[in-house]
Amino acid sequence: MKQLSHFDAAGQARMVDVSSKTETKRTATARAFVRMSRATLKALPDNPKGNPLEVARVAGIQAAKKTAELIPMCHPLMLTHSDVRITLKRDGVLIEATAATTAQTGVEMEALTAASIAALTVYDMTKALDKGITIERIELVEKTGGKSGTWRR
Numbered sequence: 093m094k095q096l097s098h099f100d101a102a103g104q105a106r107m108v109d110v111s112s113k114t115e116t117k118r119t120a121t122a123r124a125f126v127r128m129s130r131a132t133l134k135a136l137p138d139n140p141k142g143n144p145l146e147v148a149r150v151a152g153i154q155a156a157k158k159t160a161e162l163i164p165m166c167h168p169l170m171l172t173h174s175d176v177r178i179t180l181k182r183d184g185v186l187i188e189a190t191a192a193t194t195a196q197t198g199v200e201m202e203a204l205t206a207a208s209i210a211a212l213t214v215y216d217m218t219k220a221l222d223k224g225i226t227i228e229r230i231e232l233v234e235k236t237g238g239k240s241g242t243w244r245r
Contacts, residue, residue, distance in 0.1 A: 118237030144217030152176035152210030
């Protein structure tokens with residue numbers, strides 16, 4: 093049976109020692125969906141706070157770089173790339189975040205953090221229009237690199 097790597101034999105939380113792992117190029121893509129009414133979607137360009145999608149894109153990129161500050165057992169990584177793409181859909185906003193590095197550990201958490209914070213930023217920028225907005229399906233789509241190789245949803 094697989095063991096959770098962030099706990100020692102006594103059950104105490106710990107940061108995993110990755111010093112013996114090989115540095116490889118690692119990438120990850122995550123997504124989130126922000127469901128909102130069509131009226132709210134239509135009003136996005138007229139938001140008095142500014143373009144909520146551009147603000148969310150920048151917030152997601154910024155969040156990827158701060159992941160280790162937010163999630164206690166994450167290793168601080170030097171990202172070589174981070175991007176957030178936002179696409180309007182019929183019933184909301186699809187957010188896709190990517191992160192890349194060459195390191196001893198993966199960037200899944202950085203991509204997931206970017207997607208999550210971008211989604212929260214869309215909510216923050218549009219909550220005055222619709223309190224019923226929901227954030228759904230925050231999920232890893234793909235990861236590459238490392239000992240386990242490529243994984244796709």
